[in-house]
Amino acid sequence: MSLLLCFSGQIGSGKSSVTTAISAALGWRRAGFGDYLRSEIARLGGDPNDRKALQNLGQKLVEDDSAAFCRDVLASAGFQPGDDFVIDGIRHVVIFEILAAVGKPSQARLLFLGAPAATRNVRVQSRGDAQDFTRASRHSVETELQDELPRRADAVVDADQPLDRVVGECLELVRRWQ
DSSP states (O other): OOEEEEEEEOTTSOHHHHHHHHHHHHTOEEEEHHHHHHHHHHHTTSOTTOHHHHHHHHHHHHHHHHHHHHHHHHHHTTOOTTOOEEEEEEOOHHHHHHHHHHTTTSEEEEEEEEOOHHHHHHHHTTSTTGGGHHHHHTSGGGGGGTTHHHHHOSEEEEOSSOHHHHHHHHHHHHHHHO
C-alpha cells in the first residue's frame, strides 16, 4: 500500500526538519505548503521570508480554491496518485481531506507534531522572523492547529524530544501502516 504522509504542527514544531529526514530515510519525494508559498511569493516579487505574507497567501488560497491549492502543491514536487510521498504544513482539516481524496490510491495518514510553546519558541529563535513568533502563532491560519488537527490525526508525535527520536517514531508508524 502506498502512503501519502501528511504532517501538521504549530510553528516551530519541527515539520520541515522531520519531513526532510523522513523523506531521505524512505527515499520518498517531499513537498511543503510553506515551500510552495515561498516560491509563489518570490515569483510575485515579494519577500519569501515574510511569515505574515506566507500566512495571508496560504489563507487566501485555502479560501479561493482549496482543491487547486492542494493539487498545485503536490504537482510542484511531481506527485502522482499512488506514489509514496511526504508533505508538510497541513493547517486545515479540509486540506487534509482534499489531499486524501486527490492522493488516492495512496492512503493519506495525518501525523501531528506536538511541542510546547516554550520549545517551539526556542527553535524559532534561529530564524530571521523570530520576533514575529507571537503574532504568527495567533494568525487565523493557525487556528485549527490547536485542537481540530490533533484530534483528526492518525498519530500525535511528541516533538519535544531530539530529532532522531521523533523521526524514529514516525518511521515506526510508517512501517505499521504499510
